[in-house]
Amino acid sequence: MNKLKISQVQFQASHIPALNAETLKKSFNNALKYKPNLICTPECSNIITNDKKYLILNAPYQNTCPVLKMAKDFAKKNKVFINLGSLLLKVKNQRKLVNRSYFININGDIKKTYDKIHMFDVKINNKEKHQESLLFRAGNKITYTKINNIKIGMTICYDLRFPSLYRQLAKKDCSIILIPAAFTKPTGKDHWEILNRSRAIENSVFIVATGMCGNHHMKRKTYGYSLLVDPWGKIVNNTKNKPSILNSTIELSLVKKIRKKIPSLKYE
Numbered sequence: 719m720n721k722l723k724i725s726q727v728q729f730q731a732s733h734i735p736a737l738n739a740e741t742l743k744k745s746f747n748n749a750l751k752y753k754p755n756l757i758c759t760p761e762c763s764n765i766i767t768n769d770k771k772y773l774i775l776n777a778p779y780q781n782t783c784p785v786l787k788m789a790k791d792f793a794k795k796n797k798v799f800i801n802l803g804s805l806l807l808k809v810k811n812q813r814k815l816v817n818r819s820y821f822i823n824i825n826g827d828i829k830k831t832y833d834k835i836h837m838f839d840v841k842i843n844n845k846e847k848h849q850e851s852l853l854f855r856a857g858n859k860i861t862y863t864k865i866n867n868i869k870i871g872m873t874i875c876y877d878l879r880f881p882s883l884y885r886q887l888a889k890k891d892c893s894i895i896l897i898p899a900a901f902t903k904p905t906g907k908d909h910w911e912i913l914n915r916s917r918a919i920e921n922s923v924f925i926v927a928t929g930m931c932g933n934h935h936m937k938r939k940t941y942g943y944s945l946l947v948d949p950w951g952k953i954v955n956n957t958k959n960k961p962s963i964l965n966s967t968i969e970l971s972l973v974k975k976i977r978k979k980i981p982s983l984k985y986e
Contacts, residue, residue: 719867721969724758734776739764743792752965756865762930766900767934772935773853779809786805799824804819806854821863837854839851881916888920895926918950923949
């Protein structure tokens, strides 16, 4: 497989998981017209809110999440791979939630999961601060998966600021790295594009960065501007801050060509 067709679903999620399942199913059906091999969604695809108490009460468990159930059924029925960028979930006998990415294969099976390693503990300004580590248990495993023989690295949002994670995935011979996100507006405006392009250039990989967009429950705002970057750092496709589907076909041979031109991965 030298070409891969990818559909990135950027949407404005609500605080109600069942509603997000309906919204995503409509988007997935629209994406099918492009006949993608892989459909990607943003971070917080099942629930998003600024209200911590609401989140703890209403985040589902893996086995009760309507978005996960819908995606598994959809993947099986339509023979398409799906990356649910992340779901915010309760875990039995644990006080903290997980921020977990799911890679679902064409049989509707969960092929890989990745728990966000880097917790978003920041104070952006006097109005906006986030303390993800209070609510979420951090992951500790670097994760990649495959479509045929194409290795695909899994990361989430704030991970983007930690280059060593991407280096390690590139060293595992990943050609594509997924970055589902729910970036804030201030950091998105100034950092989102340049960080994604940097990770692509440094590691000679395709970066598939799928963002949440719009205004959400309890005044949470996200940046959007999903993009797909090639291994030379060029933006193949992008969108703005509104619900949309980005359809792109990528040439995987480009990864080897660029790693041959600039073999920086070999010299570490």
